[in-house]
Amino acid sequence: MKPALRNGATDGPALSADGLGKHFGERVAFEGVSFEIPYGEVFGFLGPNGAGKTTTVRTLGTLITPTSGSATVAGIPLTPENGIEIRRRIAIMPETPGVYERLSVLENLECFAELYEVTDPKARIESALRAVNLGERARDPCGALSKGLRQRVALARALLGDPEILFLDEPTAGLDPVASRDVHELIAGLGRRGVTIFLTTHRLEEAERLCDRVAILNTSLRTIGRPAELRDALFAKALTVRTVAPLAEPGSVFGGLPGVDGWRRDDGGAYVVAVSDAEVAAPAIARALVGADADVLSIGESRHSLEDVYLELIDEDREMGRR
């Protein structure tokens, strides 16, 4: 159960889009994007370069105006008149940190605390610095910080206004593994506190680890759902069977077994057996292998990653484009 939000708004979605789109003249940045994101969800927004992810974030963040469709952000209709009210409730961390390099970390945060009209800015700044582990570098000029540390300043800046919705555009781009892990922990922590997070990323393992649901965008929305649901929807269930030596007659071993739909041999020499029900098929396969005097190394469920889902969909789009 996600904790209640500061304004108590738990009814209705945190973010919703209905046929949202943006064209720049003839060029389509993104179109027909529809989704609903409940409060407290960590939502991953994936897609190749130029798919329209950043433009979608900027549109939902009221920085650019959509050319089609409608949306609500933090329960407020996305219209130019509501821009200020929406921006009070959200924060955007762009891909490039965009910090004032001549100012110190503290001075950068002081400026933004005032822009958000934060009550008790000193306490908020201290809390944001603690959250990103930058307390000891507070007085350093931002120009002297590494990219990873500037990214953390940008993250601290995004936290100052206590946002209901946090848009993170590639938050770990250019970070080393340790810094990335710190950012992941912070995102997970914000999610637990009930902050809705809209995360665009190229790192699929990051999305898989952090996100409750993901959407894959390639100008139009290709799919949306929980990573496990997407895997199940896109790929047939399969068991991977490894034996010490190749089977003499694999067709007679796997053919006709209950729950088995087919089989093939993969590049590593293992047998990938397509199954309709793994709990029925696995014992039957084990018995059949023993019956065939095969030396079995392992029988396990074939795992498809979110990357497999992503590549499958993007490859489909490429194929369609060629036709």
Place this chain on the structure above:
Amino acid sequence: MNLSRRRVRAIIRKELRSYRRNASIVGAMGIVPLVFVLQPLVAVFAQSSSSSTVLSHRHELLYMLGIPALIPAALAAYAVVGERQQGTLEPVLSTPIRREELLLGKALAVLVPAVGVAYVVFGVFIGLVALFAHRGVASALIRGPDILAQIIFTPLLAAWSIWVGIAISTRASDLRVAQQLSILASLPTIALTTLISLDVIHPTLGLALALGAALLLANRLGWRIVSALFDRERLIVGAKG
């Protein structure tokens, strides 16, 4: 429209901190006034008492109105396109700030040091003339109406120069181009003040009132016009949907 003083102050403070740590800006703020003050000082110190009659027909002090016209031009030109090039504009525009607040903050952050420098240089010039120039020359140069005009027109001219510079900055895509255009745009003002100081255009109370009213109106309109020119979308994506 309710403007937030707190947000305007935040922009002013941020800008002033950035200027103070920018050697090229500090340098420009020192060099431009020197150019405007050295030549008249040399000319004044070279004058004998007998030339006071000629000087009484001129308004050397008004020549220094070029300082508030020129100093803010380069600074104001940086205001928008500079932030855009550094990637700092998008985070600011993602906050609840209104474009009017952002522009007012930026304009005031340029106005304060520009007017301050202009007044200090003017004061130093008058002090040096009063102390070291021939008595007749000093009394011919230092006249009440000219000092009053200098005090009143310095902020008015600086503000005009700032709005022109920011307007150019909101439309330009390159900082250097913006600065060059902005300085170029301040030249007609400098030409006008120079012609007045040389008595080619004879300064009268009527002319001063007319110019003052025109500048007040232009500055008020300038803020509105620049706010209208400030298009978040174009500034962020470089195109309009």
